Amino acid sequence: xxxxxxxxxxxxxxxxxxxxxxxxxxxxxxxxxxxxxxxxxxxxxxxxxxxxxxxxxxxxxxxxxxxxxxxxxxxxxxxxxxxxxxxxxxxxxxxxxxxxxxxxxxxxxxxxxxxxxxxxxxxxxxxxxxxxxxxxxxxxxxxxxxxxxxxxxxxxxxxxxxxxxxxxxxxxxxxxxxxxxxxxxxxxxxxxxxxxxxxxxxxxxxxxxxxxxxxxxxxxxxxxxxxxxxxxxxxxxxxxxxx
Amino acid sequence: xxxxxxxxxxxxxxxxxxxxxxxxxxxxxxxxxxxxxxxxxxxxxxxxxxxxxxxxxxxxxxxxxxxxxxxxxxxxxxxxxxxxxxxxxxxxxxxxxxxxxxxxxxxxxxxxxxxxxxxxxxxxxxxxxxxxxxxxxxxxxxxxxxxxxxxxxxxxxxxxxxxxxxxxxxxxxxxxxxxxxxxxxxxxxxxxxxxxxxxxxxxxxxxxxxxxxxxxxxxxxxxxxxxxxxxxxxxxxxxxxxxxxxxxxxxxxxxxxxxxxxxxxxxxxxxxxxxxxxxxxxxxxxxxxxxxxxxxxxxxxxxxxxxxxxxxxxxxxxxxxxxxxxxxxxxxxxxxxxxxxxxxxxxxxxxxxxxxxxxxxxxxxxxxxxxxxxxxxxxxxxxxxxxxxxxxxxxxxxxxxxxxxxxxxxxxxxxxxxxxxxxxxxxxxxxxxxxxxxxxxxxxxxxxxxxxxxxxxxxxxxxxxxxxxxxxxxxxxxxxxxxxxxxxxxxxxxxxxxxxxxxxxxx
Numbered sequence: 001x002x003x004x005x006x007x008x009x010x011x012x013x014x015x016x017x018x019x020x021x022x023x024x025x026x027x028x029x030x031x032x033x034x035x036x037x038x039x040x041x042x043x044x045x046x047x048x049x050x051x052x053x054x055x056x057x058x059x060x061x062x063x064x065x066x067x068x069x070x071x072x073x074x075x076x077x078x079x080x081x082x083x084x085x086x087x088x089x090x091x092x093x094x095x096x097x098x099x100x101x102x103x104x105x106x107x108x109x110x111x112x113x114x115x116x117x118x119x120x121x122x123x124x125x126x127x128x129x130x131x132x133x134x135x136x137x138x139x140x141x142x143x144x145x146x147x148x149x150x151x152x153x154x155x156x157x158x159x160x161x162x163x164x165x166x167x168x169x170x171x172x173x174x175x176x177x178x179x180x181x182x183x184x185x186x187x188x189x190x191x192x193x194x195x196x197x198x199x200x201x202x203x204x205x206x207x208x209x210x211x212x213x214x215x216x217x218x219x220x221x222x223x224x225x226x227x228x229x230x231x232x233x234x235x236x237x238x239x240x241x242x243x
Numbered sequence: 244x245x246x247x248x249x250x251x252x253x254x255x256x257x258x259x260x261x262x263x264x265x266x267x268x269x270x271x272x273x274x275x276x277x278x279x280x281x282x283x284x285x286x287x288x289x290x291x292x293x294x295x296x297x298x299x300x301x302x303x304x305x306x307x308x309x310x311x312x313x314x315x316x317x318x319x320x321x322x323x324x325x326x327x328x329x330x331x332x333x334x335x336x337x338x339x340x341x342x343x344x345x346x347x348x349x350x351x352x353x354x355x356x357x358x359x360x361x362x363x364x365x366x367x368x369x370x371x372x373x374x375x376x377x378x379x380x381x382x383x384x385x386x387x388x389x390x391x392x393x394x395x396x397x398x399x400x401x402x403x404x405x406x407x408x409x410x411x412x413x414x415x416x417x418x419x420x421x422x423x424x425x426x427x428x429x430x431x432x433x434x435x436x437x438x439x440x441x442x443x444x445x446x447x448x449x450x451x452x453x454x455x456x457x458x459x460x461x462x463x464x465x466x467x468x469x470x471x472x473x474x475x476x477x478x479x480x481x482x483x484x485x486x487x488x489x490x491x492x493x494x495x496x497x498x499x500x501x502x503x504x505x506x507x508x509x510x511x512x513x514x515x516x517x518x519x520x521x522x523x524x525x526x527x528x529x530x531x532x533x534x535x536x537x538x539x540x541x542x543x544x545x546x547x548x549x550x551x552x553x554x555x556x557x558x559x560x561x562x563x564x565x566x567x568x569x570x571x572x573x574x575x576x577x578x579x580x581x582x583x584x585x586x587x588x589x590x591x592x593x594x595x596x597x598x599x600x601x602x603x604x605x606x607x608x609x610x611x612x613x614x615x616x617x618x619x620x621x622x623x624x625x626x627x628x629x630x631x632x633x634x635x636x637x638x639x640x641x642x643x644x645x646x647x648x649x650x651x652x653x654x655x656x657x658x659x660x661x662x663x664x665x666x667x668x669x670x671x672x673x674x675x676x677x678x679x680x681x682x683x684x685x686x687x688x689x690x691x692x693x694x695x696x697x698x699x700x701x702x703x704x705x706x707x708x709x710x711x712x713x714x715x716x717x718x719x720x721x722x723x724x725x726x727x728x729x730x731x732x733x734x735x736x737x738x739x740x741x742x743x744x745x746x747x748x749x750x
Binding site: 015022082101103104106 | 502505506509510512513514515516517518520521524525538542545
């Protein structure tokens with residue numbers, strides 16, 4: 001998952017970026033003023049935007065309004081130091097999805113960031129289940145048919161992104177854009193290795209089953225391609241909530 | 244009995260006052276009319292008395308007896324029946340009297356001497372319970388004018404009285420007419436005056452109604468045109484308007500400051516808190532902990548600087564200059580100290596500081612060069628000559644904030660010129676940098692708190708955003724001023740910002 005932080009206080013942005021990289025393993029980009037944030041947000045590769053309100057050049061509220069005006073549905077978490085319910089109401093009405101008052105708790109920020117990304121992708125529960133594959137986004141653990149699959153951080157992030165979009169073909173570029181920050185192009189060669197390793201590790205859990213990640217040559221990757229005839233597709237192919 | 248004047252509305256008080264004046268004038272009119280009517284009526288009455296008395300005198304005729312006597316012939320007299328009269332001759336012999344003559348007891352004591360006035364004397368008496376007016380006069384009656392020698396002149400004394408009841412009656416009637424008329428006028432004009440006052444005070448009430456709508460949340464105040472065109476209300480309206488505008492401005496300023504200060508403080512606290520929480524997120528090596536703690540200390544120092552600046556601003560703005568205990572410090576020495584302390588900053592920005600001191604005709608320049616050279620010169624001034632009304636600490640705060648600002652805006656390898664000039668009353672410090680200058684639209688805001696003239700600069704190099712506000716507050720406390728002029732156009736030779744500090748010299 002890739003997050004954009006728009007915050008003019010360098011040290012705060014540093015801490016946020018480090019916490020989001022270290023904790024949930026997100027890729028993080030940082031814009032230090034409203035105009036830069038606006039430019040960054042034009043690329044459709046962010047799963048969440050963390051937005052400070054008081055920014056040089058273009059304030060957070062105006063940036064938010066611009067985003068929503070061009071039908072950008074990326075979840076936005078506002079960091080505000082303003083008092084009073086009035087400004088919060090204005091923010092939420094302008095299209096913000098959530099807000100945190102400064103000084104905030106870093107753990108709470110990470111939890112809210114995860115929840116917003118989850119909701120933005122249509123999942124209500126932190127554990128996602130598709131075809132016997134279960135991904136717990138809190139513990140960052142993966143089970144296939146009840147057996148824990150040990151994944152590297154990058155492999156986990158690939159799977160986490162794919163399981164949010166089952167049966168959809170995800171291009172390599174999209175995968176790269178959402179897993180790495182602005183210098184994603186440097187990682188383009190290794191992503192194939194990561195996907196290959198991921199497929200192997202998932203296949204090792206149930207050797208007789210069909211591969212759960214399909215490579216569409218020249219188009220990208222797809223999770224859960226096989227339709228299980230015995231099961232109602234509508235039940236299985238949407239990311240399921242609950243255990 | 245306790246009587247306290249209750250506060251009432253102006254209209255009520257005016258109406259009461261006008262009605263009271265009207266009532267008073269009604270009473271006066273009635274009293275005057277009484278006096279006038281009495282005077283007029285009694286004069287007419289007296290004339291009538293004289294007329295009647297003359298009739299009585301005319302009835303005196305020669306008695307048809309051998310003696311030289313006269314008599315009163317009452318048969319021909321046609322007088323009002325209530326009237327009384329008595330006629331006596333010069334010897335006091337009674338010649339005749341009316342039938343209802345009350346007798347001497349009812350009359351005022353009269354001496355037999357003739358009355359002092361030739362026209363006669365008038366007395367008010369009571370006869371049989373009625374008021375009478377008596378005329379006592381001495382008349383000369385020529386008896387038998389047809390006789391030889393023109394007849395004889397007889398002196399007779401006539402007392403004639405007539406009741407005044409009717410006179411009083413008509414006086415009362417006239418007075419009653421006036422009193423009633425005044426009262427009616429009062430009744431008619433009372434409501435009229437109330438209505439007129441109500442109408443007349445309408446602009447005042449409109450103004451008050453509009454003014455009462457002004458509140459902290461709604462500062463809008465548009466006085467009605469009638470308030471401006473009324474000479475009594477115009478000064479009040481103008482004062483109200485300008486006061487409200489000033490109040491709104493300072494209120495909004497204060498609110499912006501509190502909001503900005505909260506934002507800055509919360510952000511600074513958020514940095515410290517997130518640094519600590521980040522460090523605590525997972526187990527780390529000792530070296531990582533050390534690096535993290537060092538960052539936390541740096542974050543805390545920035546928070547400390549922000550709090551210190553906010554306190555400095557509050558102190559500079561709150562304490563009024565006290566007349567008795569005036570601090571004073573040597574401006575030139577203070578500049579030297581500031582320049583010395585900021586040398587490392589200047590070196591970091593690769594900027595040179597040039598300081599020159601021009602005192603009246605005597606120009607003294609230490610020359611340009613490396614910032615280190617500026618420390619060497621000595622100023623040939625008596626400290627008393629350049630004493631300004633600032634404590635040494637404030638003086639340093641003022642100069643270092645402005646000089647630091649100039650250094651931060653200077654491009655590398657440029658210079659900042661500091662020039663001190665004095666005249667008899669004022670010391671002027673000019674700080675000129677050659678940076679990007681300030682955009683004209685930003686110039687009015689540079690002294691605003693937390694205003695950052697160049698939004699592209701990150702807040703880390705921009706200080707707390709309070710430096711200029713503190714400097715201005717300090718300068719104003721010393722009855723001085725700071726002005727800024729800026730030339731942002733790079734094509735011109737004098738590009739950059741020029742800060743001028745004027746400080747009055749202490750005696």
